[in-house]
Structures are given as structure tokens and as C-alpha cells.
Amino acid sequence: MIEVKDLHKAFNGEExxxxxxxxxxxxxxNLIIGQSGSGKSVFLKNMLGIFTPEKGTIEYDGKPYSEFTDEERRELRKEIGMVFQGGALFDSMTVKENVMFPLKMFTKMKKTEMEERVNTVLERVNLIGADDKMPSEISGGMQKRVSIARAIVNRPKYLFCDEPNSGLDPTTATVIDNLIQKITHEFDITTIIITHDMNSVLEIGEKIAFLKDGLLAWTGTKDEIFKTEDKTVTDFVYSSNLFKKVRDAQLKGY
Amino acid sequence: MTYLHSIGEYFLMLKGVFGRMTKRSVLRNLIFKEINELIIGSLGIVCFLSFFIGAVVAIQTALNLNNPLIPKSLVAFAARQSVILEFAPTFISIIMAGKVGSFITSSIGSMQVTEQIDALEVMGINSKNYLIFPKIIAMLTYPFVIAISMFLGILGAYVAAVLGGFVKPDDFVSGLQDDFVTFHLIYAFIKTFLFAFILATVPAYHGYYMKGGALEVGQASTTAFVWTSVVLIITNYAITQLLLS
Incomplete structure (x- = not known):
């Protein structure tokens, strides 16, 4: 569990x-949604410790991050998995080497144990057979799955995903969303996803934080977001023509 | 102010490079990989250039020695001095700034724009150490490249001078041995070590701190080449002033 309390962050005096x-x-x-410039990425980077907040605390399982020693921060980072928007796969390594990388860096596992773990994770993300390929030789959807595999291979307690299905077709995006949700339940991870995609909200929004202008404008679940009458939220949700038409059809009783 | 900021940033980067170390077994593999890419991969062009530069120096010297009172062995002496003191350590380093420097900047810069460096940092890895330290260690083998360059430069001079009929083989060997100062070789290798450090770190700085996309990676590589060359030339002047004057 990650608890954020009264978090403030400013750049050049602008909050x-x-x-x-x-x-x-x-x-x-847990989904963080909101328009571009609403502060989602800054929020994520504060939680990852890349930015230091001016005020407020971020507690990892009850302990404020600001009270962590350097050693504790390094240990915490080993418990964090991150899926970057572009995948951020190491392009000089094969798929297998990418996934094995956190194990090589942080564990004392034998090579056979590491290979066994990598194969299990690759199987889990349906990537068996692609292990010897380079990132440039696989599709965007596969790259995202490799990125997820790399993020979960060391059994993290926290999984951060920055727009995990951006640039993917709707079918692949749904596959990625469902995969993240299944992994979250299976390994009991605290998963935090930044997204713009309302399809993702509809699929996997078990807990949603809607940000607007650096403030938490609304919280709820995927069922509640489509029922809310909060104008700030409805303006965002129904900015999509598809959702607008579905809502209009529902109102007309179709 | 921008230059001062960059210089400060460069030294802070160096502090980070020698900060928290990457796991030893991982580092060892990275060092071998870098030796292969930076050093072994450059041997071909270094050998080619060194041989022909040595040859041209010999021909130019021979063609300018018209006075019969000047011994022909001077061709070998001039070639030896030119190759050992400047052509091998400095000229080859400028070439390496183009080849190795651009490679370092573009490889680290590409990692920066595709969030691979962020990925390392989020995992709790000291990205500066992971990416730059192995390159510095690999470049410690750079003096071997320069030693090969010196040998081939002088060999090129010998071949051009003897086969071109400018000097007899015995005169050339005699000229090579005339007034040989061992310290000149030591000076050449001292500056080679300094150049190796510059060749690894200045391009790495330009790659690590670059911002933007693919176009900016190209621009950063060009800027890195220019600045690496500038730093090499200034260092060359300073070290020559300190050690030889």
C-alpha cells in the first residue's frame, strides 16, 4: 500500500x-487519470523518488519515504517494477537478457534458476519463443509485454505503469490491461497506472484518482466514473465521441 | 555561465561515475564488451591511417631535403619524432574522437531519449557508473592502440622511404636510432592516458545530459566531437608545456 498525504511539488515557483x-x-x-499537464507524471515521479516533494509525505507500507536511509531507498527500489511508456527496453540486449537483467543485478541466483524464472515470466506474458530476439525485432505490443515481464521478474511489491497501452491498437491494449490486472491480483502487488485511455478505465479501473490542475478532483471506481455527475469528470470522460454516443443512446433508452 | 554550468555538471557526472559501484560480475562483462567495441573495433582504421601517415611524412621530409650536406637518415629521424610525439597520440586521438566519441555519445544519448537510463535509475542502479565507468576502464587499453599506431607509422615511413628510393635501409635504421630520448616515449604515453580519459568522458557527458529526440542525438554527437577535439588540443598544449619545455 502507498499512502500519499498533502503532496506539494513546484517547479520554478509554479505549483x-x-x-x-x-x-x-x-x-x-489503481489508476491515475487526467488531462495532459494535470500533474500525473510529476505525481508518479514523486512516488518513484525521482522528484523530491516540497511538502507532504509518501508512505510505503506505513513508512514515509523521506525517513528512508539511502540503503533502505536502494532496497525499496528493488521492490519496484516500472513499465515505461515506450517500453524502455535495453536495445543492446535480447528479450531474455532484458527480463533477466534485474535478477542479474540484484540476486545471487544461479544461471539455471534465473533462466527458469525468466521462462516462467515470459510464459506468463505469452512471449515464449521470442526470448532470443532483439527489441527492434518485435512489435510494440510484444515490447510492452517484455517490459511487464522485466518489471515483475523480481517479484516486486509495487508496479508502476506509465501509459502502458499508448500507441497500441485497441485489441492489444486490452490484452496488456488484462495482463497487468491479472498479475496485480496473482502477485498481490500495489499497481499504479497512469493512463489517458478510457477503455483502460472501463477494463481495469478498480480505484481511480482523477487529477485536474494538480488537485485530486475525483476518486472512485470504474463503475462510479460512468455514473458520476461531477462536471469536471464527465467533461473528460465524454470528450470521447464513442463514450458520448453510448451515453446518449443509454439516455434515449436504446 | 553556460560553459561554467557544463564544466560543473561534467565534474558532478565524474563524481557519480566513481560513486556506488555496479555488481562486479556485471561490470566485468561490460568492460570486455566495451574493449571490444571501443578498442578492437577501432584497430582497423588506426592501422590504416598510421601506416599511410608515416609514409607521407617520410616522403614529404625526403622531398624537402635538397641540401647534400644533410644526411638522408634525417628522414627516419623526422618520421620517428613526428609519429611518436604528435601523429600517433594526438592525430589518432582526434580521429578516435570522431569514431569512438560519436559512438559513445549516440549510444548513451539514445538510451536517454528512450528512457533506458530512467529505467536503470528506477531499478536503483547508478546509471553513471553502469554506463560510463566500463568505458573509462576499457579506454585504459588505448595506449596499446597508440603503440601499434607508432609502430605502423614508422613502418609506413620505412616502406615509403626505402621503396621510393629516398633512403637506403641502413641509413633509415641509423636515423631511427639517432638521438633517441626515452622520455619522449614516456611523454607520449602520459598524454595518451589523459586523452583516453577525455575520449571516454567528454562524449559520455554529451550523451548523458542530452535532451530531445533522434535529431538531438545526432546534434549531440557532432557537439561531442567538436568539444572532445577542443579539450584534446588544449590538454595536448598544456601537457607539452609542462613536460617538454
Whole structure:
């Protein structure tokens, strides 16, 4: 569980996060949504320790990050898996080497044990047979799955995903969403996903934080977001023509 | 101010490079990989250039020695001095700034724009150490490249001078041995070590701190070549002033 309390962050005197409070629950897919410039990425980077907040705390399982020693911070980072927007796969390594990388860096596992773990994870993300390929030789969807495999291979407690299905076709995006949700439940991970994609919200939004101008404008679940009458949220949700038409059809009783 | 900021950033990067170390077994593999890419991969062009530069130096010297009172062995002496003191360590380093420097900047820069460096940092890995330290260690073998360059430069001079009929073989060997100062060789290798460090770190700085996309990676490579050359030339001047004057 990650608890954020009164989080403030500013750049050059301009406040980007203006006092956020939210609890990201363990074993659930927690989504952060909002328009571009609403502060989602800054929020994520604060939680990852890349940025230091001006005010407020981020507690990992009850302990504030600011009170972690350097050693504890390094240990915490080993428990974090991150799926980057572009995959961020190491392009000089094969798929297998990419997935094995965290094990090589942080464990004392034997090579056979590492290979066994990598094969299990690759099987879990349906990538058996692609292990000797280079990242440039596989599709965008496969790259995202490799990125997920690399993020979960060391059995993290926290999984952060920055727009995991951006640039993917709707079918592949759904596959990726479902995969992240299944992994979250299976390994009981605290998963935090940044997304713009309302399809993702509909598929896996077990807990949603809607950000607007650095403030938490709304919280709820995927069922609640489509029923809310909060104008800030409805303006965002129904900016998609598809969702707008579905809502209009529902209102007309079709 | 921008230059001062960059210089400060460069030294902070160096502090990071020698900070928390990557796991030894991983580092060892990275060092061998870098030796292969940076050093072994450059041997072909270094050998080719060194041989022909040595040859041209010999021909140019021979063609300018018209006075019968000047012994022909001077061709070998001039070739030896030119190759050992400047052509091998400095000229080859400028070439390496183009070849190795661009490679280092573009490889680290590409990692920066595709968030691979962020991925390392999020995992808790000291990305500066992981990416730059192995390159510095690999470049410690650079003096071997320069030694080969010196040998081939002088060999090229011998072949051009003797086969071109400018000097007799015995005169050439005699000229090579005339007034040989061992310290000149030591000076050449001292500056080679310094150049090796510059060749590894200045392009790495330009790659690590670059911002933007693919176009900016190309621009960063060009800037890295220019600045590496500038730093090499200034260092060459300073070290020559310190050690030889």
C-alpha cells in the first residue's frame, strides 16, 4: 500500500501538485487519470523518488519515504517494477537478457534458476519463443509485454505503469490491461497506472484518482466514473465521441 | 555561465561515475564488451591511417631535403619524432574522437531519449557508473592502440622511404636510432592516458545530459566531437608545456 498525504511539488515557483491525498491499495489496479499537464507524471515521479516533494509525505507500507536511509531507498527500489511508456527496453540486449537483467543485478541466483524464472515470466506474458530476439525485432505490443515481464521478474511489491497501452491498437491494449490486472491480483502487488485511455478505465479501473490542475478532483471506481455527475469528470470522460454516443443512446433508452 | 554550468555538471557526472559501484560480475562483462567495441573495433582504421601517415611524412621530409650536406637518415629521424610525439597520440586521438566519441555519445544519448537510463535509475542502479565507468576502464587499453599506431607509422615511413628510393635501409635504421630520448616515449604515453580519459568522458557527458529526440542525438554527437577535439588540443598544449619545455 502507498499512502500519499498533502503532496506539494513546484517547479520554478509554479505549483504543479497542490496538496494531493490518496491511498493506492495493495492487490488492486489503481489508476491515475487526467488531462495532459494535470500533474500525473510529476505525481508518479514523486512516488518513484525521482522528484523530491516540497511538502507532504509518501508512505510505503506505513513508512514515509523521506525517513528512508539511502540503503533502505536502494532496497525499496528493488521492490519496484516500472513499465515505461515506450517500453524502455535495453536495445543492446535480447528479450531474455532484458527480463533477466534485474535478477542479474540484484540476486545471487544461479544461471539455471534465473533462466527458469525468466521462462516462467515470459510464459506468463505469452512471449515464449521470442526470448532470443532483439527489441527492434518485435512489435510494440510484444515490447510492452517484455517490459511487464522485466518489471515483475523480481517479484516486486509495487508496479508502476506509465501509459502502458499508448500507441497500441485497441485489441492489444486490452490484452496488456488484462495482463497487468491479472498479475496485480496473482502477485498481490500495489499497481499504479497512469493512463489517458478510457477503455483502460472501463477494463481495469478498480480505484481511480482523477487529477485536474494538480488537485485530486475525483476518486472512485470504474463503475462510479460512468455514473458520476461531477462536471469536471464527465467533461473528460465524454470528450470521447464513442463514450458520448453510448451515453446518449443509454439516455434515449436504446 | 553556460560553459561554467557544463564544466560543473561534467565534474558532478565524474563524481557519480566513481560513486556506488555496479555488481562486479556485471561490470566485468561490460568492460570486455566495451574493449571490444571501443578498442578492437577501432584497430582497423588506426592501422590504416598510421601506416599511410608515416609514409607521407617520410616522403614529404625526403622531398624537402635538397641540401647534400644533410644526411638522408634525417628522414627516419623526422618520421620517428613526428609519429611518436604528435601523429600517433594526438592525430589518432582526434580521429578516435570522431569514431569512438560519436559512438559513445549516440549510444548513451539514445538510451536517454528512450528512457533506458530512467529505467536503470528506477531499478536503483547508478546509471553513471553502469554506463560510463566500463568505458573509462576499457579506454585504459588505448595506449596499446597508440603503440601499434607508432609502430605502423614508422613502418609506413620505412616502406615509403626505402621503396621510393629516398633512403637506403641502413641509413633509415641509423636515423631511427639517432638521438633517441626515452622520455619522449614516456611523454607520449602520459598524454595518451589523459586523452583516453577525455575520449571516454567528454562524449559520455554529451550523451548523458542530452535532451530531445533522434535529431538531438545526432546534434549531440557532432557537439561531442567538436568539444572532445577542443579539450584534446588544449590538454595536448598544456601537457607539452609542462613536460617538454
Amino acid at each position: 504543479v501538485l497542490k496538496g494531493l491525498n490518496f491511498v493506492f491499495e495493495r492487490g488492486k489496479t
